[in-house]
Amino acid sequence: MARIDGRTFDSIRDTKITDEYLIHPDGSVLIEMGRTKVICTAFIEDKVPGFLRNTGKGWVTAEYDMLPGSTETRKIRGVKRGKQDGRSQEIQRLIGRSLRSVVDLEGFGERTIWMDCDVIQADGGTRTAAVTGSFIAMIKAFSKLKEKGLIEKIPVNSFVSAVSVGVVDEENLLDLCYEEDKNAKVDMNIVMTDKEEFIEIQGTGEEAPFSMGELMNLLDLGKKGCRDLFKIQKEILGKDISREIMEA
Amino acid sequence: MARIDGRTFDSIRDTKITDEYLIHPDGSVLIEMGRTKVICTAFIEDKVPGFLRNTGKGWVTAEYDMLPGSTETRKIRGVKRGKQDGRSQEIQRLIGRSLRSVVDLEGFGERTIWMDCDVIQADGGTRTAAVTGSFIAMIKAFSKLKEKGLIEKIPVNSFVSAVSVGVVDEENLLDLCYEEDKNAKVDMNIVMTDKEEFIEIQGTGEEAPFSMGELMNLLDLGKKGCRDLFKIQKEILGKDISREIMEA
């Protein structure tokens, strides 16, 4: 059965990563997956949170938000509601964890990499696009440190990308758009390394629980999607940087 | 290799659910898993959130918090920090989703079931204990509605329990205590139904990614743990209520 936008069940949407999207941050990309658009930026700060002071270790942290104009109905700003919504907090914690899992925190001194993922337009899969895009922005920030001679090598040992999978009308689908996501019986976000290992699996039976068989099928689809994304990431980063990460 | 508290790798900790623990809520239990203690309460309110008004549907929502005295180092109250921490929000969203996935929201009128999970003492696995315990408190609240003749049957079609699994020192372990959790390379929370279906899988490679093989082993351990918990839940609820749920 053809999908809303004509894709096959195991295709990701057209994905485009624009590097050096902004002038101020140390790394910045615009990632577009279909109509979903997220700006991911990285700033380097020469300081770490209290719990890491004098440990020689650095830190990577992420924040996630959506512009009011990014959603179908205007999204009320967190600052107006007086607090960040739970969903955004959950997502930014996921992004931070995912990036940190492949970073050698002892490899770039007592510095913090501040990642910001701001959704310009939402059409499903914003958190997974944010992971995939912010990986590139983070690598670019590390490259900058390396160019300045402040670190010897990029302290990252794998590529990281993420994709959503789900069960919609009894079909297993890769990279759900919003319309599909809304109707998904099962919804899963998968974050992987290019070594085909899992960093995070978050699966939810939104309306109904799911079986071990369904789980296996979804994980396979997720692997397929991440593989496609790693190709795009490697092209953007170029051969030298890509080889450095892969051989780390 | 024996575990800190002498358990085998596939044993849950001593688990005790005390029903009717408090006098005011419509359902209330104290669940103890080893040294972890959580009070789970349910209040019925004859009102639903705005998005459900006039739909005939009810709602189940959960809140989670830890007492200042529950943790090794005193936990600063959310109200003093000015906001709920991200972890607590994430957990309470998980509890709410898990319970709702087995509830027929059309089966108890325009009512809200307010679940509260307050950790009295934390020693790992507080979120999974909260899911397992609040399932009982919720059923008790529904039973009360039924006794009053306000609903005909308990609008729940499966039991729900949850347990953590993880990889510690290359070993797969069931139901991690805090000491084990701290050292876990992979950490996974599994929420299941008594039909052996998954409601939620949240797996994180805290320090390093994990393979498909590791994932399979952990899922098996999780199933084993939930099975043990279902037995305890069924004993507490008694034959009649248990059968009603299982046959729904």
Add this chain to the structure above:
Amino acid sequence: MARIDGRTFDSIRDTKITDEYLIHPDGSVLIEMGRTKVICTAFIEDKVPGFLRNTGKGWVTAEYDMLPGSTETRKIRGVKRGKQDGRSQEIQRLIGRSLRSVVDLEGFGERTIWMDCDVIQADGGTRTAAVTGSFIAMIKAFSKLKEKGLIEKIPVNSFVSAVSVGVVDEENLLDLCYEEDKNAKVDMNIVMTDKEEFIEIQGTGEEAPFSMGELMNLLDLGKKGCRDLFKIQKEILGKDISREIMEA
């Protein structure tokens, strides 16, 4: 006239203090007065607030809160309302002041004793139970400092307990339960030392003012109640510690 629960007008409710109730804090008790249950914990921190730095003095401070499941109607969490309610603030200030009035702040170095009083179940008199219970938790924390050789003696010169009194249907009653408190014309909380001196008197003519005569009668009842509580406190702390405090 017999009271709701059969007590005489000058009886306190069945009171039970469970010591070492939790594993993490430096002192922790569960105090039960009738159906009112409060967890009181004490944590020692090797630091004082700014205004005491480099004075050689320590500090004792208290926080008070109620679990959502502790009250007849679910109590909304402070963190959800965005701020602590005025009543809780007032109560925790009272607890802090009451404890500090018998503590030699110069007797335990630049340390802070963090007291937390969390109401598990409320049936009137939660603030007075919190004072009585937290006194024990505080002494236990000081004992721990003494055992470790960090202080030579417990820096406390009197026992402290508290009780409520009130006028209900023209009768003077000791230790009001919620039902009585709701109907009280006059409501008074009394905090005393075992030397029969007052630490705090807070009397309010809720619905109507009260005369000097009524005041005298209530103060007498309060003394009686505190005397009963001192006995229980001394039993819990044991002879050695009790004598040390009484002879200080």
Add this chain to the structure above:
Amino acid sequence: MARIDGRTFDSIRDTKITDEYLIHPDGSVLIEMGRTKVICTAFIEDKVPGFLRNTGKGWVTAEYDMLPGSTETRKIRGVKRGKQDGRSQEIQRLIGRSLRSVVDLEGFGERTIWMDCDVIQADGGTRTAAVTGSFIAMIKAFSKLKEKGLIEKIPVNSFVSAVSVGVVDEENLLDLCYEEDKNAKVDMNIVMTDKEEFIEIQGTGEEAPFSMGELMNLLDLGKKGCRDLFKIQKEILGKDISREIMEA
């Protein structure tokens, strides 16, 4: 022993109440007790809080704050600290309770009287000055309702005034200024009616507990102070209104 400002131990400070101090509120006074200056205003709103809707009852509520320039060291605004401080909350609850205790809430329809007490200059005794001053502002607001024919009589059955007493250098003193208050061993605030009944007694042994004898002496001093204040209040309100209240 003469006091700082030459008063005898049982004298209140020079007290002046300026009526109709502001043009916008329904009642407004500036009360000056020595160097302490508080603006007290009353606004009538034709609406009650939720819990009183459709009960036919009205409500009286109070807020209290201090201007940044009112204190020796600049007082940081509540809005900058993000919340009202505990002391202010405690005081405004006291003011509200004190006024309500003499008001017939059924006597002025479903209206709210909003009292605001803003300290322009603080030199001790701001909370008691606020009670004494806001009583006048409240009566003026009720008079306005009466003049408009919206109520038949002022729904208040007693005068209310308040004063502080304390023990300083072993002496019992009436109406403490800040310098005295700072050094007080015992500090007590007394709110009374002109029928010599107590509305509130709040006594604190700041540094040391106090005996029954000390309490008696302080209560006598407090009575003397309130008597002096009632005279001033009656002069301001004039014979007609005063008689109406006294004969209610």
Add this chain to the structure above:
Amino acid sequence: MARIDGRTFDSIRDTKITDEYLIHPDGSVLIEMGRTKVICTAFIEDKVPGFLRNTGKGWVTAEYDMLPGSTETRKIRGVKRGKQDGRSQEIQRLIGRSLRSVVDLEGFGERTIWMDCDVIQADGGTRTAAVTGSFIAMIKAFSKLKEKGLIEKIPVNSFVSAVSVGVVDEENLLDLCYEEDKNAKVDMNIVMTDKEEFIEIQGTGEEAPFSMGELMNLLDLGKKGCRDLFKIQKEILGKDISREIMEA
């Protein structure tokens, strides 16, 4: 003297307005002035704030924010600081006022137009770019209402654009970039209509006051800049809509 980017003193930067930039809002543009980039969106809501209910009038309101990655040093999110900064509030009030001054609030029913201006990249003049861009987004939202037959004509009687002017190194400059703005002795923002009337003038002698002569020169430069911007706006909106506004 040539400017940093080679412009003459009376030139605006390269300005580009991309219409229909996002899919969800009722109007949305990306406005770029040199390196400054702002997304301006408009959402129509069928509801007005309380003070306009049942008046037949509509409302136009604006919010302004900057992405963390938009500034030289990462900008901390308002939601993390717990409140919107004063500068953002001031700017969004300016945008709202500016747009409302040319809108007939009685001409589009009881609806609210929510304008959002989010700065993607900041290089000076973000507030004036936001005014100029959001004017287009607002007109597009009104056009949508007209196309749907909900209003007969666009209820706007003039074009609105805005530009900054300033005195830098004794030279009067039009449309300051950040580098120039930082060094400006006088800084002025001018909002005008295409009838050459002023909507807002906000001039500040940042470091030193300015004379009447300087003011006149700056106002002339501002007029020149706005004229240039009206041309661009009219091109984007097309002849028909432009004529409708100009002839209103």
Add this chain to the structure above:
Amino acid sequence: MARIDGRTFDSIRDTKITDEYLIHPDGSVLIEMGRTKVICTAFIEDKVPGFLRNTGKGWVTAEYDMLPGSTETRKIRGVKRGKQDGRSQEIQRLIGRSLRSVVDLEGFGERTIWMDCDVIQADGGTRTAAVTGSFIAMIKAFSKLKEKGLIEKIPVNSFVSAVSVGVVDEENLLDLCYEEDKNAKVDMNIVMTDKEEFIEIQGTGEEAPFSMGELMNLLDLGKKGCRDLFKIQKEILGKDISREIMEA
């Protein structure tokens, strides 16, 4: 055409500045312009904000607020609304900027002058009265530093005053009261030095844009108003201090 209060179009209201209004601050005045009354205070703190530490420079900052009783309808406190309103923030930023523009920040060491402007009664023009009054309070605080020998001269080189002007019923008016302000088509606040230079011009076409001609007329009126205010300021400060500032 005579104005509401009988003034000519180019008259300011009766203006009275009471110096040394409060005992605690380092400078304090009550400024009354017609029925508008604002307390302006200055406190000296021996500390500067982070961005000025170790620069040898001082800082002047201002806060503005209105008492609940100052407005026609009771003004809800910022602390109750959870945040300062946008208008107050805008005004306090204006006051701070205006004062700083004539202060030599290097002339009084690393100190902060905290200005507080609290409106006791509002009848239009509170922000301009706040600027005019706080200038005096600031000078008094500097005089105190000078008297103590901590600075050699008052580090201020001009007088600062402010006034509002506007167009009401086609007439240009000076110093608008609230009733006039409400009906003003154009509303402008002007802050000037006694050298007849502008510090701030904030003009808004509230309902309709304004022409260059109107602007010129309003600026002339504003100059006239400020001139009148400088006379009053100089009288209050006395010859010596006035000469010192004028000759700086």
